Amino acid sequence: MxxxxxxxxxxxxxxxxxxxxxxxxxxxxxxxxxxxxxxxxxxxxxxxxxxxxxxxxxxxxxxxxxxxxxxxxxxxxxxxxxxxxxxxxxxxxxxxxxxxxxxxxxxxxxxxxxxxxxxxxxxxxxxxxxxxxxxxxxxxxxxxxxxxxxLRDYRVRAVATEAPSADLPRSAVELPITDQVGMSASGLIATAMVLAMPAALLCWFADSWWLMGVYLPVVLLTVVLLQFRLVVDADSIRVQNMGMSAIEYGTEEVLGAKVTHLRPFQDFGGWGLKAKGRGNYGVVTRTGPAVVITFACGNQLTVTTARAEEVAGALNTLADRRLARS
Incomplete structure (x- = not known):
């Protein structure tokens, strides 16, 4: 039955x-x-x-x-x-x-x-x-x-039943892999100043600074939302923000992972957590190497990280081992 x-x-x-x-x-x-x-x-x-x-x-x-x-x-x-x-x-x-x-x-x-x-x-x-x-x-x-x-992730999960393509990278699986993937300090300061400038001008023209008490928390929240932590272990791939998992997939969902060179504005239209069509998510905070992970449900996750090659190789090797045991 x-x-x-x-x-x-x-x-x-x-x-x-x-x-x-x-x-x-x-x-x-x-x-x-x-x-x-x-x-x-x-x-x-x-x-x-x-x-x-x-x-x-x-x-x-x-x-x-x-x-x-x-x-x-x-x-x-x-x-x-x-x-x-x-x-x-x-x-x-x-x-x-x-x-x-x-x-x-x-x-x-x-x-x-x-x-x-x-x-x-x-x-x-x-x-x-x-x-x-x-x-x-x-x-x-x-x-x-x-x-x-x-809040909890109630997304419907699909287990991958195919091995990653042979041309994708493989490497030794030394888990967990963690990396801070947020903006650089100079980038965060520049972003905060650009966001705060309109409110500062408005306060100056109005000769009253109480509006900054409303606007500064918004600036702080925006800056915090540009800081992420990538964690890859034997069970899951997690992107954390504000101490919580913002995006999480199980390693059993991985169809394959590759490495690419990413430009935030040209490739995703900006910085931070981005979406490029349905199910295509990006955590993009700087120009440089990125890991692109494809999942059995059809979703794709791109994360800019200096450890992109290591993450991609480990995930593809884990997928090979899992399917070999099944």
Whole structure:
């Protein structure tokens, strides 16, 4: 009797909780709090500032509902991708961190604005909730990292049944093989400066530097996402980022591995984790040697690493040994 193949999981439970439920509860909390505080709030509260001066006003309930909608649509729209079990794991983790960081920012401001204006008769004197901005970003980012660490790869795996081509490299299998495959320090500094420059100019023209508190965490996150670690052992090929496996394949899935010379912009359109068509992923952080690994499911992974020849040779030899035993 043939054992039925289990259906692939559609939703990741951790992704549903952190990517969908958490943003909705956060949005609801801000709205409920505003209604609780409504008797002590002025008819119009300050909702926008130019520098330190309040410039726009709205009813407390209107402001609360607007913020709640923004949390669900913007923050939840990003983080909700984490719930899709078959989506690429790294993409799901990045979108969850970004989405919950946005949720934390909006909800913190949504809560801080009415609290700071309790019993206030002149909302024009309301201060900009700078502390809430920083706290919301930090809390949201931490929640996003916690949720991202709980996401799992539910990708359907296919075991390779063919040996790698004879013209592919072979070498002694000395595992594990590890390599830091991120950008150089000078490249990271240059990238951070380019990303921070627009915000710095905006702050200079506005004569207020609080916006940098919002923008700098985004720059930091972008720089962190350009740092990867490649780990190859007898069981798997893993690309790690932020201490988590961003991409992972089993060695039993390998159809073959080769070495190529890669140019990030010309070959993949940029640096970092890239996709070039469906199932063709690249972890590209510098010009130079790269290992290109093809899998039985049809996916292909390209990683720029100085140990490309060593990785390719070891994977092809492992595949030969596995098939010889079967």
């Amino acid at each position: 043939t054992t039925p193949t289990p259906s692939p999981r559609v939703f990741d439970p951790a992704g549903v909780v952190f990517g969908v439920v958490v943003p909705m509860l956060a949005a609801a909390a801000g709205v409920v709090l505003t209604y609780v505080l409504l008797p002590r709030l002025p008819e119009q509260i300050a909702t926008q500032w130019s520098g330190d001066t309040a410039t726009s006003f709205m009813s407390p309930t209107g402001s609360a509902w607007l913020a709640g909608v923004m949390v669900v649509i913007v923050g939840g729209g990003c983080s909700g991708i984490a719930a899709l079990a078959q989506a690429q794991l790294m993409t799901r983790r990045i979108m969850l961190v970004i989405g919950l960081t946005v949720v934390g920012l909006i909800v913190a401001v949504q809560i801080a604005i009415p609290i700071q204006q309790l019993d206030m008769t002149t909302p024009t004197d309301a201060p900009l909730p700078v502390d809430a901005i920083g706290a919301g970003l930090a809390f949201g980012a931490v929640a996003g990292m916690v949720g991202a660490s709980l």
